[in-house]
Amino acid sequence: MTAHSQAAVASWLEFWSADTAIYANARHKELHYAALARGIAEHAPSKIARVLDHGCGEALSAATLARGCGALFLFDASPYVRSKLVALFSDTDRIFVLHDGALCGIEDASLDLVVAASLIQYLSQAELRALLDLWRAKLKADGALLIADIPAPQSTAVADALSLLVFGLRSRFFVAALLSLARLYFSPYRRLRRDVGFSRYSAAEISALLGRHGFEARILPKNIGHDSRRLAVVAKPSGASKRQVQDFGDCAADGLALAVPSCKETR
Numbered sequence: 001m002t003a004h005s006q007a008a009v010a011s012w013l014e015f016w017s018a019d020t021a022i023y024a025n026a027r028h029k030e031l032h033y034a035a036l037a038r039g040i041a042e043h044a045p046s047k048i049a050r051v052l053d054h055g056c057g058e059a060l061s062a063a064t065l066a067r068g069c070g071a072l073f074l075f076d077a078s079p080y081v082r083s084k085l086v087a088l089f090s091d092t093d094r095i096f097v098l099h100d101g102a103l104c105g106i107e108d109a110s111l112d113l114v115v116a117a118s119l120i121q122y123l124s125q126a127e128l129r130a131l132l133d134l135w136r137a138k139l140k141a142d143g144a145l146l147i148a149d150i151p152a153p154q155s156t157a158v159a160d161a162l163s164l165l166v167f168g169l170r171s172r173f174f175v176a177a178l179l180s181l182a183r184l185y186f187s188p189y190r191r192l193r194r195d196v197g198f199s200r201y202s203a204a205e206i207s208a209l210l211g212r213h214g215f216e217a218r219i220l221p222k223n224i225g226h227d228s229r230r231l232a233v234v235a236k237p238s239g240a241s242k243r244q245v246q247d248f249g250d251c252a253a254d255g256l257a258l259a260v261p262s263c264k265e266t267r
């Protein structure tokens with residue numbers, strides 16, 4: 001699928017199932033993913049760490065990140081994005097592109113780090129709560145959840161646009177950034193943000209939510225990514241008993257227990 005036809009797109013998942021206008025050009029996309037991989041790498045505990053990047057997008061710098069981990073699992077809900085990941089990484093050592101069932105089939109208490117960057121704004125509270133329980137179940141007792149690029153309650157589309165322009169100015173893609181904002185304005189993005197929703201959290205709100213799902217949260221001094229107004233948080237499983245994934249209906253019903261190598265999606 002290529003670019004969207006405006007009227008057809010009714011959900012975020014449909015939005016992510018085609019080429020989007022959120023990146024100004026190839027340079028913007030490369031710089032974005034390179035910075036993200038550097039930021040994530042700071043939280044990967046060791047060269048043998050098992051890391052899940054949930055909602056990874058095209059993950060252009062995954063190969064670099066994977067060199068510092070034991071296994072890097074990439075999961076994106078969009079089949080369109082996953083087909084790109086498979087094309088890019090199916091032959092790359094230590095990278096596993098997961099399909100839905102394989103995500104649920106990751107062994108409990110087996111991950112050192114779960115990353116969700118620029119994801120939770122596109123999820124309803126119910127979806128996020130279900131994912132927090134899933135991540136909590138999959139993380140080792142001493143693992144960590146890194147949630148980055150969380151928009152604050154007071155954030156607006158105009159402020160996001162300005163932040164992109166500043167990034168474009170500093171990184172020599174200002175004109176492309178301007179043009180992409182015009183494309184985005186006429187794309188379904190603006191309408192979806194208004195009608196479907198764009199979740200925002202204060203530091204207190206995200207910390208409290210994480211606390212209710214068995215995590216102890218620590219807000220990081222700075223976000224991962226170009227937008228310094230957004231939040232990033234690292235959350236560690238707290239001492240409370242591990243929550244199960246019963247309310248993550250599909251996973252529980254699948255009853256999958258796949259060995260990791262068979263999680264690898266094939267072309």
Ligand SMILES: C[S@@+](CC[C@H](N)C(=O)[O-])C[C@H]1O[C@@H](n2cnc3c(N)ncnc32)[C@H](O)[C@@H]1O
Nearest residue numbers: 016054055056057076077078081117118119122
């Ligand atoms: C803004 S992109 C972020 C990509 C990358 N993490 C980054 O920071 O650049 C959001 C991605 O999340 C994916 N996504 C949305 N909802 C999801 C869900 N419930 N589970 C997994 N991926 C999801 C979309 O398909 C899209 O690729």
